[in-house]
């Protein structure tokens with residue numbers, strides 16, 4: 429790890445103060461006496477526009493001129509409960525979640541970007557048996573690999589003020605539906621808290637490009653979701669990430685929300701927990717999601733105009749989306765694990781007339797293939813009758829083998845349909861008075877960002893009427 433360069437002099441009181449603070453906190457530093465080293469003097473003058481101001485402290489290439497102890501504490505992650513170093517990267521959702529949790533609880537931490545510092549990447553690999561898992565967080569030299577917020581809370585003895593408060597509405601899930609609900613609930617002058625188990629943004633955060641959200645011809649998923657979150661915060665919504673809701677119960681007019689971070693209370697609840705695209709669970713799938721492997725033809729199909737794609741599945745979605753892709757792709761290869769399709773006849777009848785669709789039936793998907801640059805190359809399949817193994821080469825793949833709503837935790841508490849989607853009436857009301865549902869977790873949802881925001885609006889109206897009554 430890079431040492432801290434401390435430029436100072438023995439006679440300088442602020443140097444003594446800063447040195448003592450670092451020593452008290454067991455932080456190593458390299459002390460350079462500017463009175464004895466001409467190069468050091470020149471360096472200090474270079475940093476401070478020709479002035480010889482000491483102490484000048486350089487921490488990970490960042491110079492600080494006579495920093496007071498609170499600045500040192502903030503930059504070096506020094507707290508009452510210990511020193512916190514967070515190794516992470518800008519693109520990593522769990523790093524964002526952990527950073528925002530520490531920031532919202534006023535915990536100082538030193539953030540070290542592993543993509544920028546080789547020594548930091550090596551440090552992380554050393555801690556995690558050669559694997560570069562982030563965030564890796566050191567708290568008083570003890571390492572925690574991707575700790576969830578409940579662990580950070582316990583180790584850093586963080587209290588949770590919001591647990592005591594009764595919110596007008598608690599919204600579960602910070603995707604498009606949840607964030608929109610919060611915007612509207614807040615504008616109706618009700619208080620809201622969004623509890624999100626991962627990072628802000630939901631499924632839309634996973635997509636690089638959104639071209640079908642009204643008002644934006646092209647916006648990245650993270651940017652769009654960031655804008656929605658900022659808007660919700662502007663109107664006063666509170667958002668806590670890393671909080672996974674496990675159970676909801678009602679006593680009198682109050683809802684008790686049990687989470688990994690403790691209990692929360694509210695007068696109404698909106699479930700906007702979304703759904704997860706069912707994956708195949710085969711090799712290289714996780715690494716290639718969003719970069720060769722997709723789950724939404726309307727969203728990502730345009731990237732494959734005049735190119736060849738594989739569609740995996742045999743139900744309505746697979747055929748509907750496959751036919752849609754064939755209208756602009758050079759070729760669509762449908763890989764169906766069964767002999768026949770389970771889709772409706774309307775789709776099946778259309779297939780033979782579409783010349784650029786090839787159907788491979790009775791094929792089991794074994795693993796996705798990568799090329800030498802680690803990019804998507806194709807799919808390895810096995811014929812279920814002959815056992816023959818084949819490689820299907822293409823530019824991308826779309827998986828349509830169903831959606832799984834994230835509703836396990838409320839089974840038995842609100843009514844779900846056979847596929848575990850939440851059933852609601854036309855006003856977004858669930859089977860429990862005071863609990864509303866919006867977005868992809870709801871039966872009949874269209875599974876698009878614009879649709880999820882619309883459902884958020886509907887749920888907020890339900891909340892408003894319920895609270896007023």
Ligand SMILES: Cc1cc2nc3c(=O)[nH]c(=O)nc-3n(C[C@H](O)[C@H](O)[C@H](O)COP(=O)(O)OP(=O)(O)OC[C@H]3O[C@@H](n4cnc5c(N)ncnc54)[C@H](O)[C@@H]3O)c2cc1C
Nearest residue numbers: 601603604605625630631632673702727867868875876877
């Ligand atoms: C790769 C990809 C690309 C897409 N591209 C597009 C596109 O281009 N255009 C488009 O319109 N749509 C697109 N979609 C679909 C779109 O993302 C969804 O329709 C939309 O995100 C649904 O929003 P939502 O708020 O209902 O649910 P989600 O976005 O799924 O958000 C639900 C949130 O709830 C949280 N949550 C779940 N359970 C709990 C719990 N127990 N406690 C706390 N939090 C919980 C989740 O972590 C998640 O953040 C895409 C989807 C994917 C996966």
